[in-house]
Amino acid sequence: MNPVQIAQDSDVELTLDSALLFYRAQATNHIYATQHSARVVDGKPALLPGVPITLDQLADIADAAAKKTSYRGFVHERVVYFAPNQLVWWVPACRRRVWFKTQDAIGERAGEANHPPLVFVVNKSGWSVFALRENARPGPSTRLYTAPYYNVWENGEICEGNVKTPDSISSDSIKPFEDAFFRSRFTHSNNPRLIHRRGGAVRLWLDLLDGAKFPTDRLIATGRTLAAEMIGNIKLLD
Incomplete structure (x- = not known):
């Protein structure tokens, strides 16, 4: 596995906050997602009980990702x-x-x-x-x-x-x-x-x-x- 490197424009301290877990149904390929608060306990990361992610929350996540990964602007007529x-x-x-x-x-x-x-x-x-x-x-x-x-x-x-x-x-x-x-x-x-x-x-x-x-x-x-x-x-x- 390749290491993940996070770059910031300035000195910003990052702390563990939360995690998303995705569950996939093998038969239907449907996905179920939950969001979990995360904490560092005795130097080790730990996930707290999660709650289901709503469609509105998924839309917010997708929108935030799209700002970095996809084009935004007027669509070419062709x-x-x-x-x-x-x-x-x-x-x-x-x-x-x-x-x-x-x-x-x-x-x-x-x-x-x-x-x-x-x-x-x-x-x-x-x-x-x-x-x-x-x-x-x-x-x-x-x-x-x-x-x-x-x-x-x-x-x-x-x-x-x-x-x-x-x-x-x-x-x-x-x-x-x-x-x-x-x-x-x-x-x-x-x-x-x-x-x-x-x-x-x-x-x-x-x-x-x-x-x-x-x-x-x-x-x-x-x-x-x-x-x-x-x-x-x-x-x-x-």
Whole structure:
């Protein structure tokens, strides 16, 4: 077990005050919590009899923790889900500049191209991107499609390479994450099946760089919805 270190801005003496105990029901996974006063008796910490924690008290505890662990502020209009260290937002279909430096027929080339609607999923372990067929704000049941970009794995995970991404995850980091993705050099395909069409991703991006519309009807379904991708039942913002 790693030691816990508590840092203070000034010299403050800390004394043992209270403790929370959580009981988990094995069958239902429900949690029961109690709060106990704590005292040091003969140099040893001791818990006094506890009382059940009310929902209001739990809300106060969660609120105090959120001030240190999660984002607070106005919610970006394109955010569809957020939690501590986790953020999901969508990008409407757009025309945006991209850069390539590949060993295939695209070679070293940059230019404006049409892009499909996208969903970005960012958490502490990494970031992913998926495409959408409908140019509308996604919900829990929205079907996800493979984002047909180089440097993206089959599961949607983005290969960062030497791209610098934001240190924190919040609404303020949406633009830096998008810039890190679109302004990176697309160098190689990490997924052998990026699009349903003759010539594959190479032909797709050559056409897009020449001004073609994005063929959303040729996107490859992942077989997952947005809620399923988030693993579990989540509440998305309306």
